[in-house]
Amino acid sequence: MASNTTSFLKARYAEVEQKIQSACDRVGRNRNEVTLVAVTKTISAEATALLPSLGIIDLGESRPQVLWEKAEALPDNVRWHMIGHLQRNKIDRTLPLVSRIHSVDSMRLLEALDKEATKLSRPVPIFLEINASREPQKHGFAPEELPQLLPKLEEVNGVHVEGLMTMAAFEEDVEKCRPTFASLRELRDRFSQEMPNPHSLHHLSMGMSNDYEVAIEEGSTFIRLGSVLFEGFPEQ
Numbered sequence: 206m207a208s209n210t211t212s213f214l215k216a217r218y219a220e221v222e223q224k225i226q227s228a229c230d231r232v233g234r235n236r237n238e239v240t241l242v243a244v245t246k247t248i249s250a251e252a253t254a255l256l257p258s259l260g261i262i263d264l265g266e267s268r269p270q271v272l273w274e275k276a277e278a279l280p281d282n283v284r285w286h287m288i289g290h291l292q293r294n295k296i297d298r299t300l301p302l303v304s305r306i307h308s309v310d311s312m313r314l315l316e317a318l319d320k321e322a323t324k325l326s327r328p329v330p331i332f333l334e335i336n337a338s339r340e341p342q343k344h345g346f347a348p349e350e351l352p353q354l355l356p357k358l359e360e361v362n363g364v365h366v367e368g369l370m371t372m373a374a375f376e377e378d379v380e381k382c383r384p385t386f387a388s389l390r391e392l393r394d395r396f397s398q399e400m401p402n403p404h405s406l407h408h409l410s411m412g413m414s415n416d417y418e419v420a421i422e423e424g425s426t427f428i429r430l431g432s433v434l435f436e437g438f439p440e441q
């Protein structure tokens with residue numbers, strides 16, 4: 206692939222990295238508390254394969270089939286993040302490939318993942334997807350479902366819950382996203398002491414291209430960025 210592609214990516218990555226650092230600085234957070242997941246759903250496998258050489262090895266896909274294809278084409282040091290809705294019949298092929306699943310949106314999915322994950326030699330970290338903005342078209346648990354869910358985790362060992370994930374509604378004025386992110390952090394703070402072992406709510410996966418700076422200010426530990434890195438990409 207042409208070198209202008211690499212320089213495009215490098216420049217975008219550097220700009221975004223600076224904004225991440227500034228957001229961390231504004232609230233006194235350490236940059237290494239925030240993992241940037243590059244969401245590669247709009248670029249080809251060839252373009253995706255350029256990212257590890259730029260030091261970007263946390264990659265996210267929202268469709269299982271695409272994740273399978275790219276995982277096959279890319280080196281093993283890539284950490285794949287499943288960030289979209291996962292159908293139960295795709296669990297067996299997806300689980301061995303991923304480092305984390307951000308989008309566990311029902312108890313049925315969680316139980317099916319747990320069953321399959323116990324066959325692997327490692328526990329798979331997952332996040333519970335919360336519909337914090339309460340949009341009817343979105344997947345995820347309602348915030349008030351969380352208390353009923355916690356006791357059920359006592360039986361769960363194959364997957365480890367490590368945090369919460371949400372998507373804010375798109376807003377021109379990103380300040381309007383802040384309450385959604387703050388509410389996810391408050392949910393985390395309220396229930397993290399009640400998590401049965403080995404589960405925790407340490408992580409907050411929140412923030413996309415439009416709103417990641419606000420999300421970082423509100424405590425995000427995983428931001429999932431697509432368009433801000435790849436929009437206008439030379440191959441498109």
Ligand SMILES: *Cc1c(COP(=O)(O)O)cnc(C)c1O
Binds near residue numbers: 244289413429431
């Ligand atoms: C596509 C997608 C993203 C990235 O969105 P951008 O606005 O392009 O940064 C993040 N999270 C999820 C779940 C997505 O589906």
